Amino acid sequence: MSGQFSFGSLLRRPEAGAFIGLVAVLAFFVVFGGLSFLKTAGVASWLNVAANLGIVAIPIGLLMISGELDISIGAMVPAGSMTVAILSGYFGLPIAVGILAALGFGVLVGLLNGFIVVRTAVPSLIVTLGSLFAVQGLVLGLSVMLTNTTSIPLTSPAWAKAMFGTFIANQFQVIILWWLALTAVYVFVIHFKPVGNWIFAMGGDKVSARNAGIPTERLTIILFVLSATSASFVGVCQAILFNSAQVSSGMSFIFNAIISVVVGGVLLTGGFGSIIGIFFGTITFAIVNQGIYFTDFDRNWSSLIIGVMLLLAVLMNNTFRKMALSYSPKKK
Amino acid sequence: MLKRILAKSMATTAMIAVSASIGFAADIAVVGGKNDDAFWNIIKKGIDDARLVVEANGGSVNYLRLQTYDNFAPDVVQLIQTAISQGVDGLVIPNWVPEAEDPAIKLAIEAGITVILMNAGGADKATELGAINYVGSDEYAAGVAGGEYFAKNGQTKILCVNTVPGAANLEARCKGVIDGITTAGGKGEQLPLPATSFGDPTAVAEAIKATLLKDGTIDGLITISAGDADSAAIGVMQASKIESVKLGSFDLNGAGLERIKGGTQLFAIDQQPYLQSLLAVTLLASAIDFGTDLPTRPVLTGPGIVDASNIDAVLAGVSAGAR
Numbered sequence: 001m002s003g004q005f006s007f008g009s010l011l012r013r014p015e016a017g018a019f020i021g022l023v024a025v026l027a028f029f030v031v032f033g034g035l036s037f038l039k040t041a042g043v044a045s046w047l048n049v050a051a052n053l054g055i056v057a058i059p060i061g062l063l064m065i066s067g068e069l070d071i072s073i074g075a076m077v078p079a080g081s082m083t084v085a086i087l088s089g090y091f092g093l094p095i096a097v098g099i100l101a102a103l104g105f106g107v108l109v110g111l112l113n114g115f116i117v118v119r120t121a122v123p124s125l126i127v128t129l130g131s132l133f134a135v136q137g138l139v140l141g142l143s144v145m146l147t148n149t150t151s152i153p154l155t156s157p158a159w160a161k162a163m164f165g166t167f168i169a170n171q172f173q174v175i176i177l178w179w180l181a182l183t184a185v186y187v188f189v190i191h192f193k194p195v196g197n198w199i200f201a202m203g204g205d206k207v208s209a210r211n212a213g214i215p216t217e218r219l220t221i222i223l224f225v226l227s228a229t230s231a232s233f234v235g236v237c238q239a240i241l242f243n244s245a246q247v248s249s250g251m252s253f254i255f256n257a258i259i260s261v262v263v264g265g266v267l268l269t270g271g272f273g274s275i276i277g278i279f280f281g282t283i284t285f286a287i288v289n290q291g292i293y294f295t296d297f298d299r300n301w302s303s304l305i306i307g308v309m310l311l312l313a314v315l316m317n318n319t320f321r322k323m324a325l326s327y328s329p330k331k332k
Numbered sequence: 333m334l335k336r337i338l339a340k341s342m343a344t345t346a347m348i349a350v351s352a353s354i355g356f357a358a359d360i361a362v363v364g365g366k367n368d369d370a371f372w373n374i375i376k377k378g379i380d381d382a383r384l385v386v387e388a389n390g391g392s393v394n395y396l397r398l399q400t401y402d403n404f405a406p407d408v409v410q411l412i413q414t415a416i417s418q419g420v421d422g423l424v425i426p427n428w429v430p431e432a433e434d435p436a437i438k439l440a441i442e443a444g445i446t447v448i449l450m451n452a453g454g455a456d457k458a459t460e461l462g463a464i465n466y467v468g469s470d471e472y473a474a475g476v477a478g479g480e481y482f483a484k485n486g487q488t489k490i491l492c493v494n495t496v497p498g499a500a501n502l503e504a505r506c507k508g509v510i511d512g513i514t515t516a517g518g519k520g521e522q523l524p525l526p527a528t529s530f531g532d533p534t535a536v537a538e539a540i541k542a543t544l545l546k547d548g549t550i551d552g553l554i555t556i557s558a559g560d561a562d563s564a565a566i567g568v569m570q571a572s573k574i575e576s577v578k579l580g581s582f583d584l585n586g587a588g589l590e591r592i593k594g595g596t597q598l599f600a601i602d603q604q605p606y607l608q609s610l611l612a613v614t615l616l617a618s619a620i621d622f623g624t625d626l627p628t629r630p631v632l633t634g635p636g637i638v639d640a641s642n643i644d645a646v647l648a649g650v651s652a653g654a655r
Contacts, residue, residue, distance in 0.1 A: 036545070036546075041541065041542075041545055041570075041571075042542070044538075044570070045538045045541060045542050046538075048534050048537075048538055049532070049534050049535050049538055052532065052534045053532075077531075078531075140368065141368060144368040144369075144370065145368070148370065148373065148653070149370050149585075149586070150370055151558060151559055151585035151586060151587070152586060153585070153586035153587035153590055154587075167570065170569075170570065170572065171570060173534065238533055238534070241533075241534075241566065242533050242537075242562045242563060242565075242566055242587075243562065243587055243590075244559070244562040244585065244586070244587035246559040246562075246585075248531070248559075250531050250532075251530070251531050252527065252528055252529065252530050252531045252532050252535075253531070253532065255528070256528055256532070289526070289528050289529065289535060290535070290538050290539065290542065292526075293538075293539050293542035293543050293546065294542055294546065299522075299523055299524050299525075300497070300524055302524070302525070302526040303526040303527060303528070306526055306528060
């Protein structure tokens with residue numbers, strides 16, 4: 001690096017495509033939805049969705065970079081919210097106990113996923129498909145057995161509300177701060193520490209990575225623990241914010257997280273991507289998903305518009321990645 | 333061949349019936365959903381309460397429940413055949429899968445069993461099969477009641493939030509709400525949410541907030557499920573419209589009941605499953621034992637409106653397992 005600012009080198013960074021996709025969809029909805037989309041309520045509308053999704057999307061992105069996938073998050077989000085609602089809402093235990101139990105359950109499921117993936121040769125998609133259904137069934141069964149219902153109200157003390165489930169300025173969910181802080185930590189660890197390179201190396205070629213001395217098995221397990229626990233954390237925040245938890249929610253997180261990650265420039269085959277890219281990808285997805293409500297389009301067309309916009313964002317991203325990867329500086 | 337089997341089974345039927353009870357009072361079988369399905373546990377409460385009446389007259393009630401929903405249609409048919417082979421006098425059966433169940437139900441009626449359809453089916457189906465009545469709810473009628481309730485309360489423009497657009501029963505709910513408010517002179521429209529929002533309460537809440545901010549004339553909001561009402565309550569709050577937009581929901585949950593009690597939700601529409609089994613079993617027993625004939629067809633058990641006026645009784649019902 002020359003150290004001096006160059007627009008060209010900025011464009012060739014892995015997240016550049018994701019950023020340009022983001023700007024494009026934002027422009028689209030400002031044109032069709034008006035400037036209210038950029039005012040406080042509008043910004044909160046997509047930031048809130050992005051934050052909830054983003055906390056899950058980053059560890060999913062890391063797993064995908066390392067060549068794995070975790071779809072059990074679809075069950076872990078409701079598992080987190082039901083754990084805290086059953087323990088602290090139904091049984092009246094202190095909220096801290098409920099939160100810790102929910103996160104602990106996330107760690108446990110993550111460890112199980114990780115160990116099974118590492119010890120057996122079964123693809124992680126299949127392993128986590130199994131744990132997706134198993135956790136869903138466990139949560140439903142336990143909920144009905146313990147509380148005789150599948151929807152549990154939760155009243156949280158003020159400090160828990162303030163930390164996990166309140167609105168800043170009556171618009172922005174406090175989870176946005178968690179998302180920003182976690183993103184910063186991920187950026188630091190992944191892009192400025194050796195661990196980051198190890199994860200990319202695993203996605204590139206796992207056998208060579210292990211031969212080079214990278215603790216691939218331990219890293220894989222850690223990544224699964226991260227994704228399951230993050231999903232559980234989002235579930236906890238939801239339960240505290242919405243004062244309620246349901247057995248049947250969270251499946252949309254699977255697809256939405258994967259879409260965000262891919263829109264953010266991570267290759268489905270692994271080995272390529274960046275945290276900032278995933279960050280932009282998540283915001284892009286949230287804008288596309290929520291922007292529709294600021295436009296005059298008939299709501300029956302929502303899914304069509306979401307699909308087309310996401311495809312365009314990925315295509316744009318791909319074009320930029322190709323340009324970045326095939327770039328060679330001019331000889332002077 | 334079939335006749336011989338039938339005759340044989342009827343003979344055994346009669347024998348079992350005689351040995352099963354001392355008198356000739358009605359022995360009734362009720363087919364229902366899984367043990368861990370909350371709805372069917374409320375149904376069980378209705379059956380248990382109806383059983384007191386039936387047993388007082390010398391009859392009996394047997395609740396046959398599905399073990400799983402994995403092999404649904406064959407399992408339901410199997411339960412109908414179990415009831416036939418047990419030689420019951422009356423059968424209460426939800427008509428979930430008509431194409432699979434109808435032949436078995438007809439067989440039961442041919443075997444001399446009096447049948448009432450409950451929960452799923454409708455009056456026309458009951459007539460077609462030869463069942464004496466249908467006891468249950470009607471999604472469209474429930475929606476109309478919701479729309480009318482809004483109108484009575486002074487709302488003029490209602491938004492029906494549908495998180496699963498395309499599902500026939502949920503579309504019927506929203507259509508009912510819109511027709512109900514339109515007939516009363518107001519306006520209504522449906523907000524279909526894309527599948528990417530389903531199960532993400534934040535996405536649902538934000539969609540509702542944005543819609544309320546975009547259309548300031550909306551003063552009433554109803555969700556197709558109780559869980560979605562939790563999201564809607566936050567969406568309304570974020571739009572700063574708690575005063576001006578009234579919230580309603582289909583179905584009940586704990587958080588919704590608390591909101592109704594606390595005044596942040598106007599009402600909830602309940603299909604009242606307790607009444608479905610209570611009425612179906614007692615109607616059937618009375619028809620078999622005493623030849624009564626209820627001219628009301630179908631017997632609608634819903635919609636029941638839960639609002640501030642009856643919330644305390646409903647909460648008592650919840651803790652008794654009847655709501």
